[in-house]
Amino acid sequence: MFTKTYNKHLSLLAFVAPAFIVYFILLLVPTFGGFFYSFTDWNGLSKSYSFVGLDNFVEAFSSDPNFMHALWFTLKYVVFMVVMQNVIALALAVLIESRTRTKGFFRTIFFMPNMVSLIISAFMWTFMFSQVLPQLAEKTGMLFLNQEWIGNPQVSFFSIAIVSLWHGVGYMMIIYLAALQGVPQSLREAATIDGATPFQNLIHITLPMITHALTICLFLTLNSAFKVYEVVFGLTGGGPGRSTQVITMNIFEEAFSSNFRYGYASSKSVILFVMILLITFIQVFVMKKREVEA
Template identity: 75%
Template sequence: MLKNTRKTLYLFYFVAPALLLYTVFMLIPTIGGMFYSITDWNGLNRNYNFVGFANFIEAIKEDPDFLNSLWFTLKYVVVMVVLQNALALLLAVFIESRTRFKGFFRTVFFMPNMISVIISAFMWTFVFTTVLPQLAEKTMMTFLDQSWIGDPRFSFFSIVIVSLWNGVGYMMIIYLAGLQGVPQSLKEAAVIDGANPFQQFRHITLPMITHAITICFFLTLNGAFKVFEVVFGLTGGGPGRATQVITMNIYEEAFSNNFRYGYASAKSVILFVIVLIITLIQIRITKRNEVEA
């Protein structure tokens, strides 16, 4: 009994610093935001009034900018979850199939992830506004000479391109770890049975890396819903509000123009509930397939 108690205390001592930081910087602010979501606090005054669910009703029924940003974010999430995981898995399979220069390819594809997202956005702003028009002029590829940032038809694609460039490498590393855990004996048995490379990937490799797929889908889904820096650095939510994501709408409500901190907190709670529900559904589906595999 004494030995188990001592072991538990040792475990608590190791976890305590991280738990303290998580409580101070994550848990308490989250609870505070939920509390302020039912008030009209402006973020500065000590006095505020309780308004119940008025903030939530206003956000859902009377705020078209919030709803538009929500739909734009959902579109971005769907595109990013599909493309980022598909490209990351494709790169991981390509690198794992190489017999030489694996370390080189891993470094090259992962390197963009080491650059700050906001810096990447500024870099790509120069590419979209200066490099591509000149490249189009020199090479006669006129399709490159577009208003990638100023035109709502192309600004969404510019955001997706930069997001993929910055984030695919991280997911690729996770998929690589999963691919390296696939037993070689299963692949050899499939080859003996006459399976082609596509059949090997579909029936052997893919089921064996479902744990990596679960992790990557979870990370991509949450990261896409919380996107801010790339949009802020590239378009600022413009032109107009055409590319405003939900996090930028919340930021604008709380700090930029209106200083309605309570109202912004209510929007944050709505985003939290949406992400929570979708994440639980995603984990349930992927985990079920992982068990079946």
Template identity: 65%
Template sequence: MLKRLSKATTSLILFVLPAFILYVIFLVIPVLQGSYYSFTNWDGLNKSYSFVGLQNFVEAIRDDANFRTALLFTAKYVLFAVVLQNALALLLALLIESQKRAKGFFRTVFFMPNMLSVIISTFMWVFVFTKVMPALSEYAALKFLGQSWLGDPNVSFWSIMLVSVWGGVGTLMIIYMSAIQGIPQHLKEAAIIDGAKPYHMLRYITLPLISHALTICIFLTLNSSFKVYDLIFALTGGGPARATQVITMNILEEAYQRNYRYGYASAKAIILFLIILVITLVQVSVMKKREVEA
């Protein structure tokens, strides 16, 4: 069969094949296996198990209060992460691109957090919240800095959000800057000659012409926010009292740390997958339609 193909097609297949094999082994097969086990009561250890149909899904949605709490917290985290990260990244991109000098310096400074691993950066922030803030509160007489940044349920969410935005805005900023640089200069000059204000420039020229970047950035933040684990695990471990437990932590706890209900945890993972799939499909289709209109 390879003899019948052109040399270019054969080379393409040979280059893509290793990556495709790895993709199937480490993603497609586990997804199919997880889907299969979600209809069973397998504990992940024994060979024997039985099919329970949709019982796992019904239990997760109707009877599992911890799962619903984790789902609600995840939705709250996703909403604020997507809005704050994209808004701040777009604002930084606009401000840096408006400067005539030191663009490279500011771009490097704001992108530097993305060069650190999530675990290292979150451990650094744990030190800041638990050691630096209380010290500043004591020496600077600023009492609000001495509160429990990670132990108070009312404050821990905003501490998590601060770290999330700090670590996630750099990549989005670069994408927005690239899109802004791609706007034709003659359109900006024509708008300025016509007396367009900065607000009108942003609304009628910049935002419509970078709508493809908005689609990409919102898609990336949606997916990463729904699947967040390491950041929150390193900061709070899901505490206090499950107040900051996201759905990924709840799934892992169900499968390996508490009840060893692998089939039940697989059902929760399938629910998360379906939620992400529906939301991202709606988001991409709506924003792609707006791109065409723009």
């Protein structure tokens, strides 16, 4: 009996071991290495380094205005994207789910942008903002389209948000559509017979029954928004100046572009990691509690 159980565990280990080795080498080792170097002044090139304790973290928050600006810009982007992406995706899902004949068509149309690489999407929209929209404004008289979408610090945030929403809404919409399929039609019909409006139906019946989808979509949008890089790099490059620089770009610049302060960049990566960990943990905890209550 013992031999049989031992052989079973050994065979399971043989299947899991290759994946775990790859996971250990490519993810765990760099992760723990980053934590280690965040307490050093290593430049990423030399063999020698010195331990500096918490100096890197203190510097990031006390005497690095570029990091603080990138932090606040990232937080603003996160709040905007989490709210707008989920609201738009849910609205599209509800509208498409109510259709019968054209459901597959609209589902495909709105999901298609997600199939394009985000960096390619950014380059495509750069052409749209610089060439197409000004000509469209001139021919239609909609002068608000003729903006310095990329060169104006007051407007460039919205250009980044537009491309991010265009690219990511479709994926969240698919998740919400799948959740809506599980809401019993009989409950909606009963509420409608009792006099509930479509909005009341959505708030009191549909949303409580798709809380699990809300949990997933909020988790995904939070993570992707905090780690945004490609769309900013492709559209503005963090400019004009540093007005649209996000944390990930600031970390990359610190480590590789100019300063070669790998240890300092690692400390910023740890700060970003802790932020994402805490916020997503709180979000999942709160939403899971709501799922149980619902």
